[in-house]
Amino acid sequence: MVKIETLKMKKQFAVTDNYDVVLSTCSGGKDSFVSSFLASHFVDPEKLYILYYSSPWDFPGTRELVEKFCVERGLNLIVTAPNVDINKFCVSYGPPNQRSRWCIWKIKADPTRKVLAKFPDKKILFVDGNTREESYQRRNIPLFETKRFNDRDVLHPIFDWSEKRVWTVIRSFCLPIHSVYRWSNRLSCFCCPLQTDSAWLSLRRFHPDLFEQALKLERECGKPFRRGYQFLKDLEAPQIKTGLREPRKMSLRFDRRRLSLLTSCNFEGLE
Numbered sequence: 001m002v003k004i005e006t007l008k009m010k011k012q013f014a015v016t017d018n019y020d021v022v023l024s025t026c027s028g029g030k031d032s033f034v035s036s037f038l039a040s041h042f043v044d045p046e047k048l049y050i051l052y053y054s055s056p057w058d059f060p061g062t063r064e065l066v067e068k069f070c071v072e073r074g075l076n077l078i079v080t081a082p083n084v085d086i087n088k089f090c091v092s093y094g095p096p097n098q099r100s101r102w103c104i105w106k107i108k109a110d111p112t113r114k115v116l117a118k119f120p121d122k123k124i125l126f127v128d129g130n131t132r133e134e135s136y137q138r139r140n141i142p143l144f145e146t147k148r149f150n151d152r153d154v155l156h157p158i159f160d161w162s163e164k165r166v167w168t169v170i171r172s173f174c175l176p177i178h179s180v181y182r183w184s185n186r187l188s189c190f191c192c193p194l195q196t197d198s199a200w201l202s203l204r205r206f207h208p209d210l211f212e213q214a215l216k217l218e219r220e221c222g223k224p225f226r227r228g229y230q231f232l233k234d235l236e237a238p239q240i241k242t243g244l245r246e247p248r249k250m251s252l253r254f255d256r257r258r259l260s261l262l263t264s265c266n267f268e269g270l271e
């Protein structure tokens with residue numbers, strides 16, 4: 001059993017005493033479940049809220065997984081929704097890309113303003129599940145940032161954690177595991193235009209219905225959904241050129257260490 005009640009962790013969360021409201025963002029992915037679990041352990045439950053950004057691009061079952069996590073632990077939950085119809089906006093504006101990640105504004109930043117308006121005159125802190133490993137650009141940021149998100153302070157309690165440690169905590173404390181982790185090591189929007197070709201191939205293999213939805217959206221947009229301005233409908237051809245192969249059995253996508261961590265886990269969410 002891994003220990004979470006460490007002096008370092010207590011010190012990190014001591015900062016939450018200075019705030020009236022703590023919003024812990026939870027996407028239903030492994031990292032944010034761990035950071036929200038830590039928040040539920042260290043933060044006064046009266047002022048803690050789990051914040052889930054719902055969108056039509058979520059994998060089915062994700063919201064239910066977050067709701068179950070909150071109900072089981074008696075946590076306050078806030079579910080947001082985009083202010084606009086994401087699919088219609090995508091058709092008129094074009095899919096997000098490396099230069100224009102409008103999806104983050106529409107799915108997260110704009111709805112956050114509405115949430116902040118619910119707590120006028122309150123001092124608000126965000127807690128997130130960002131890790132150093134997942135972002136090269138943000139590898140040097142501090143664990144605590146002031147005025148980082150919507151002009152509010154943010155605590156990144158697991159920023160220095162390895163993926164192994166995250167999985168160990170998930171298994172030790174029986175935290176939910178989204179079924180997407182059977183075949184992928186991250187949970188994003190199912191039609192995220194920034195995902196790799198390999199991730200698209202996995203989506204096509206394991207969730208052909210969702211892949212079909214992404215194809216439909218691409219057709220309606222008339223603009224390519226894949227990185228490098230490539231069409232999703234042409235996924236077959238580059239696959240041969242670049243040597244990308246269809247993903248094999250799900251478990252083979254995990255290395256041995258991760259597989260041993262996951263063997264006894266119960267996956268939830270979309271089947």
Ligand code: SF4
Pocket residue numbers: 057096101103104107188189191192193194
């Ligand atoms: S996962 Fe992709 S599509 Fe979804 S908000 Fe992030 S960048 Fe945008």
